[in-house]
Amino acid sequence: MNFSLTEEQESVRKMVRKFVDREIIPSIQEWDEKGHFERGILKRLSNLELMGVGIPEKYGGVGMDYNTLAIVCDELERGDTAFRTALSVHTGLNSMTILQWGNESQKEKYLVPQARGQKIGAFGLTEPNTGSDVAALQTTARREGNKYVLNGYKTWISLCDVADHFLIFAKTDNDKNHHGISCFIVERTFPGLTTKAIKGNLGIRAGNTGEVFLEEVHVPAENLLGEEGEGLKIAMSALDHGSFTVAAGACGLINACLEESIKYCHELKTFGKEIGKPQLVQQMIAKMSANLEISRQIVYRAGSLKNEGEQNTHETSIAKWFACDAAIEAANDAIQIHRAYEYSNEYSVERFLRNAKAPDIYEATREIHTITEAEYTLGYREDKPISKKLPSWPFVESLETSK
Numbered sequence: 334m335n336f337s338l339t340e341e342q343e344s345v346r347k348m349v350r351k352f353v354d355r356e357i358i359p360s361i362q363e364w365d366e367k368g369h370f371e372r373g374i375l376k377r378l379s380n381l382e383l384m385g386v387g388i389p390e391k392y393g394g395v396g397m398d399y400n401t402l403a404i405v406c407d408e409l410e411r412g413d414t415a416f417r418t419a420l421s422v423h424t425g426l427n428s429m430t431i432l433q434w435g436n437e438s439q440k441e442k443y444l445v446p447q448a449r450g451q452k453i454g455a456f457g458l459t460e461p462n463t464g465s466d467v468a469a470l471q472t473t474a475r476r477e478g479n480k481y482v483l484n485g486y487k488t489w490i491s492l493c494d495v496a497d498h499f500l501i502f503a504k505t506d507n508d509k510n511h512h513g514i515s516c517f518i519v520e521r522t523f524p525g526l527t528t529k530a531i532k533g534n535l536g537i538r539a540g541n542t543g544e545v546f547l548e549e550v551h552v553p554a555e556n557l558l559g560e561e562g563e564g565l566k567i568a569m570s571a572l573d574h575g576s577f578t579v580a581a582g583a584c585g586l587i588n589a590c591l592e593e594s595i596k597y598c599h600e601l602k603t604f605g606k607e608i609g610k611p612q613l614v615q616q617m618i619a620k621m622s623a624n625l626e627i628s629r630q631i632v633y634r635a636g637s638l639k640n641e642g643e644q645n646t647h648e649t650s651i652a653k654w655f656a657c658d659a660a661i662e663a664a665n666d667a668i669q670i671h672r673a674y675e676y677s678n679e680y681s682v683e684r685f686l687r688n689a690k691a692p693d694i695y696e697a698t699r700e701i702h703t704i705t706e707a708e709y710t711l712g713y714r715e716d717k718p719i720s721k722k723l724p725s726w727p728f729v730e731s732l733e734t735s736k
């Protein structure tokens with residue numbers, strides 16, 4: 334596998350970097366302090382066609398590959414985790430899942446406007462008693478003629494107040510445990526769906542996360558994604574796509590910590606020498622730098638497998654686990670290097686540390702990724718063939734052959 338970036342990927346990196354420097358970094362501290370989600374950023378990302386990276390042109394996207402999506406996430410999170418989270422949810426958890434599991438009319442109706450950034454997608458799996466244990470979910474969907482009626486409550490749903498379309502997971506058969514879960518495309522405008530943001534979060538304060546209430550929501554039967562009972566498989570493949578983008582974003586957070594620390598090391602002096610001179614400070618810089626390199630390589634390995642149409646749950650899980658851990662360590666060390674000044678919110682490093690925590694929890698916790706790794710290693714877990722595959726890249730060829 335060759336993980337060097339193409340000219341096109343390099344130019345996307347530069348474009349997103351410039352965008353982040355101009356549109357996010359100057360205002361992020363204020364947005365974070367006020368707990369304000371700046372919707373205009375999503376609009377500007379769609380003007381740059383960045384909501385359609387990783388989606389074929391046939392479905393409204395720009396046809397760029399999955400590693401280009403990783404680069405966009407990496408550079409966005411250098412600005413702030415809130416906007417990378419938004420892209421992870423919109424593209425990774427929602428659009429790529431419709432791309433993989435949707436039928437042609439669902440792709441036409443929902444994926445095309447999402448890939449163009451005209452509509453925003455979210456992902457509703459978690460409930461008060463359902464996080465890692467997906468089979469425990471209690472939201473129900475009862476079939477009535479040509480529609481389903483959904484009742485339940487989702488929590489910690491990113492973009493809850495912003496999204497136009499939600500993928501909602503619900504039990505269609507209570508007796509079948511995880512085989513009784515199904516997935517529905519639910520529009521915000523369907524009567525009975527309401528949302529409410531959660532405030533006072535530790536990190537990603539410039540984001541939007543909250544609750545989704547479903548009370549007798551009538552969903553047309555044609556909005557069932559995949560088949561009845563395929564919800565768990567759909568959720569797991571969505572988490573593969575989402576985790577991939579989270580891992581890529583963690584690289585951006587490590588990079589942000591590294592850039593701030595390097596600047597500070599050259600600017601400030603201790604005992605008459607630059608702060609970068611003592612070996613114990615160099616050890617922290619070296620770790621950040623090496624972890625950035627390693628994290629990007631393992632993200633690109635997972636992305637290359639996606640491009641080739643190969644299963645990548647194991648590789649994606651390693652990338653997400655390693656990069657998110659490394660991001661927390663980098664943020665912690667960046668504060669150490671910056672001494673007391675970064676303990677206040679006058680600088681950005683304290684925000685990096687607060688932001689680094691949620692990616693360690695969402696899209697499967699660190700513990701779940703640890704167990705996944707152990708199970709693959711011990712031979713207790715192996716990939717099973719999947720009925721619907723994410724299109725490989727280049728898209729034009731893979732969509733032609735799948736006809």
Ligand SMILES: Cc1cc2nc3c(=O)[nH]c(=O)nc-3n(C[C@H](O)[C@H](O)[C@H](O)COP(=O)(O)OP(=O)(O)OC[C@H]3O[C@@H](n4cnc5c(N)ncnc54)[C@H](O)[C@@H]3O)c2cc1C
Binds near residue numbers: 459466491542
């Ligand atoms: C900022 C943010 C945004 C989010 N956005 C979304 C979203 O858009 N959509 C969505 O559906 N969800 C979202 N979530 C929810 C997130 O996916 C869940 O919080 C996550 O899956 C963990 O579930 P839980 O919080 O219920 O913890 P639990 O699953 O209850 O876990 C609690 C603790 O027990 C550990 N644990 C659980 N089971 C095991 C086990 N078998 N072995 C070892 N340890 C175990 C966990 O690792 C964790 O440490 C978001 C969360 C946050 C914080």
